[in-house]
Amino acid sequence: DxxxxxxxxxxxxxxxxxxxxxxxxxxxxxxxxxxxxxxxxxxxxxxxxxxxxxxxxxxxxxxxxxxxxxxxxxxxxxxxxxxxxxxxxxxxxxxxxxxxxxxxxxxxxxxxxxxxxxxxxxxxxxxxxxxxxxxxxxxxxxxxxxxxxxxxxxxxxxxxxxxxxxxxxxxxxxxxxxxxxxxxxxxxxxxxxxxxxxxxxxxxxxxxxxxxxxxxxxxxxxxxxxxxxxxxxxxxxxxxxxxAPSIQELPVQSAITEPRDGETVESGEVTIKGYAWSGGGRAVIRVDVSLDGGLTWQVAKLDGEEQRPRKAWAWRLWQLQAPVPAGQKELNIVCKAVDDGYNVQPDTVAPIWNLRGVLSNAWHRVHVFVAP
Ligand code: MTE
Ligand code: MO
Known part of the structure; x- marks a missing residue:
């Protein structure tokens, strides 16, 4: 072996x-x-x-x-x-x-x-x-x-x-x-x-x-x-x-790490966490988060090291604390990042699908239940 x-x-x-x-x-x-x-x-x-x-x-x-x-x-x-x-x-x-x-x-x-x-x-x-x-x-x-x-x-x-x-x-x-x-x-x-x-x-x-x-x-x-x-x-x-050219710099990316898909969250307030990063030294300037599948958006707080212009080699972690709208039984949480070239993530996967499954950077979506 x-x-x-x-x-x-x-x-x-x-x-x-x-x-x-x-x-x-x-x-x-x-x-x-x-x-x-x-x-x-x-x-x-x-x-x-x-x-x-x-x-x-x-x-x-x-x-x-x-x-x-x-x-x-x-x-x-x-x-x-x-x-x-x-x-x-x-x-x-x-x-x-x-x-x-x-x-x-x-x-x-x-x-x-x-x-x-x-x-x-x-x-x-x-x-x-x-x-x-x-x-x-x-x-x-x-x-x-x-x-x-x-x-x-x-x-x-x-x-x-x-x-x-x-x-x-x-x-x-x-x-x-x-x-x-x-x-x-x-x-x-x-x-x-x-x-x-x-x-x-x-x-x-x-x-x-x-x-x-x-x-x-x-x-x-x-x-x-x-x-x-x-x-x-x-x-x-x-x-x-x-x-096709070999992939070198990567496109802008973000994902939700908490809560997890299928989880049940407390009513009242929810904390959403994730990461965001872009290739080529482009800095992440903003992460938008939605609790309703992308109808309305709130801006997350970026954590982590300040980034040098054109040398933003590292990710930003981000979080958002948001009230859970009263009466909601479920939330469709979505995140999307913007880099300093104003590049954005595509909203769905199908148009960027490719046979090798690379460059998967569509809006990240997590579906959770709200505890009664
Ligand atoms: N280098 C060698 N010699 N062999 C490998 O298999 N994998 C590459 C790269 N360098 C690889 C390699 C790939 S595809 C990736 S994503 C990164 O290493 C992963 O680095 P990590 O294992 O330290 O996270
Ligand atoms: Mo890789």
Whole structure:
């Protein structure tokens, strides 16, 4: 069993798949803390977790023509200036289970928990690439990442991001060796992973082994044949993966974490909690909440760290305390977020349905009963 050596996991996690391990925290735990504690941070593995020795670990950086290739130990990486930033990571498949309700999709049944937030610390990718002789270039180029996890045929997990993002100091792409002040846990990429703020989880390659700069995107299955969006009309017989760009920045997202669907709430006052986040460093400027299925709206209070313009890498948690309208037996609670580009979430799932069930960001709806 190639998974026999996987680490022990926290019992509160809701497991979507045991081998490879995929799990999310229950919603009420997810928004209990602005920074997600490491043991309940959602986990998305495609392969067995490699067991890497930090003393012999080397990160290979392929040098630029005229530059030099680097073979970096963990100590070497610590010798680069250290940066620490708060970044929310979201899987492209977060909330996929709501797409399944419209029509079957291929993928893990994530509910609202394939998203978490941590303080990540490490070296900046741009500093490491510069040492290997890389510079911004006028022609198209991509930075390709390879993981040290691999399938029985030896194929490793891989992904890429545009060189322009990798070289931009303002984009703050990290080669992270710490998560919330601790060495990375094994499930989250020990000893080194990529953190690409504002970009879909799939590009944050864990157990990083190799970095190279190439004229084209990574040839990895997960870059080219997965993590792309399509029209609702496209099915598995007609899909042409080369026709769509790889997902990089994600659209604006929000979800209700309390109360839970089907719960009974007290009459009088109800407290509604959730999270909101947008890709590309776009800040969440507002979350609207409805108790009547979207007929009338109230503005929620945003909690969490203030955000830097164009560098809003982390989510906002939000809450609303609202009187339960007298005589109501049920509430149809809805939330929707707005980012600083005034991008909004679509109101329903059907028009954004896609065969892989990615980019599921319709208004989140929770139906509850009011105690008599
Ligand atoms: N990196 C490697 N090497 N192998 C993987 O399976 N999964 C990716 C990404 N990096 C993956 C990987 C996907 S799809 C996501 S959403 C994030 O890691 C999840 O990161 P987490 O498990 O730390 O939450
Ligand atoms: Mo993912």
């Amino acid at each position: 190639p998974y026999a050596d996987d680490p022990v996991r926290h019992p509160a996690l809701k497991v979507n798949s045991q081998r490879p391990f995929n799990a999310e925290p229950p919603p009420e735990l997810l928004t209990e803390n602005y920074i997600t504690p490491n043991p309940i941070f959602f986990t998305r593995n495609h392969l067995p977790v490699p067991n890497l020795d930090p003393d012999t670990y080397r990160l290979h950086i392929v040098g630029a023509p005229g530059g030099q290739s680097l073979s970096l130990s963990l100590d070497d990486l610590h010798n680069f200036p250290k940066y620490e930033i708060t970044v929310t990571l979201q899987c492209a498949g977060n909330r996929r289970s709501e797409m399944t309700q419209v029509k079957e999709v291929k993928g893990l049944e994530w509910r609202t928990g394939a998203i978490s937030t941590a303080r990540w610390a490490g070296a900046r990718l741009c500093d490491v690439l510069a040492q290997a002789g890389h510079q911004l270039c006028k022609t198209e180029a991509h930075v390709c990442f390879e993981g040290l996890d691999s399938d029985p045929t030896g194929t490793a997990y891989g992904a890429s991001i545009p060189l322009a993002r990798a070289m931009d100091p303002e984009a703050e792409v990290l080669l992270a060796y710490e998560m919330n002040g601790q060495p990375l846990p094994r499930d989250h990429g020990f000893p080194v992973r990529v953190v690409v703020p504002g970009v879909v989880g799939a590009r944050h390659v864990k157990w990083l082994g190799r970095v190279s700069v190439q004229p084209e995107e990574s040839y990895s299955h997960w870059q080219r044949r997965d993590y792309k969006g399509f029209s609702p009309s496209v099915d598995w017989d007609t899909v042409d993966f080369d026709s």
